[in-house]
Amino acid sequence: MTIEALIKVVPPPAAPVEAFSGPWPPLEAELGTALPEDYKDFVRVYGSGYFMEFLGIYVPRSCNPNLRLESRVQTIGEYLVYDVEPPYPLWPSPGGLLNFGGTDNGDELFWLARGAPADWKVVLWDRGLLAFEVLECGLTDFLAGLATGEILPKAFPEDILQCDCLFQPNSDIDG
Numbered sequence: 497m498t499i500e501a502l503i504k505v506v507p508p509p510a511a512p513v514e515a516f517s518g519p520w521p522p523l524e525a526e527l528g529t530a531l532p533e534d535y536k537d538f539v540r541v542y543g544s545g546y547f548m549e550f551l552g553i554y555v556p557r558s559c560n561p562n563l564r565l566e567s568r569v570q571t572i573g574e575y576l577v578y579d580v581e582p583p584y585p586l587w588p589s590p591g592g593l594l595n596f597g598g599t600d601n602g603d604e605l606f607w608l609a610r611g612a613p614a615d616w617k618v619v620l621w622d623r624g625l626l627a628f629e630v631l632e633c634g635l636t637d638f639l640a641g642l643a644t645g646e647i648l649p650k651a652f653p654e655d656i657l658q659c660d661c662l663f664q665p666n667s668d669i670d671g
Contacts, residue, residue, distance in 0.1 A: 516556045593609070
């Protein structure tokens with residue numbers, strides 16, 4: 497899916513907070529991988545914010561280390577291994593889980609970084625059940641599917657669509 501398809505179901509903010517347009521090469525060198533184009537489009541158009549009053553997508557170079565993509569990618573491995581043995585390696589291992597977001601319930605969102613970034617699937621770690629769910633889609637398909645009700649991960653509340661705002665820019669980025 498493209499950013500245009502997501503925009504049709506979730507209008508972006510007029511003034512995104514901490515939108516990131518690059519440069520991408522230094523960030524990707526720091527992470528050790530290229531990132532999916534739909535993610536790059538998402539952080540450029542939507543910036544830092546709260547999706548469906550339930551989840552956030554980490555953005556590069558955020559002032560808040562808890563919302564900063566590169567901070568979360570580096571620390572999530574230590575966090576996960578105390579709770580569960582992941583069924584996939586963690587980034588930076590080849591084909592590893594690369595963290596890109598999280599929920600109010602403490603669930604974590606990952607890409608399964610196998611193949612080209614455009615082919616990466618979303619993986620949800622359900623903190624409550626200590627289980628992983630692979631969703632056969634990328635980031636913008638996942639977000640659009642949540643907004644339309646076509647996708648509902650097992651870990652997510654059934655009433656997720658009963659929210660006042662599909663996307664709210666972060667107003668307190670200092671955390």
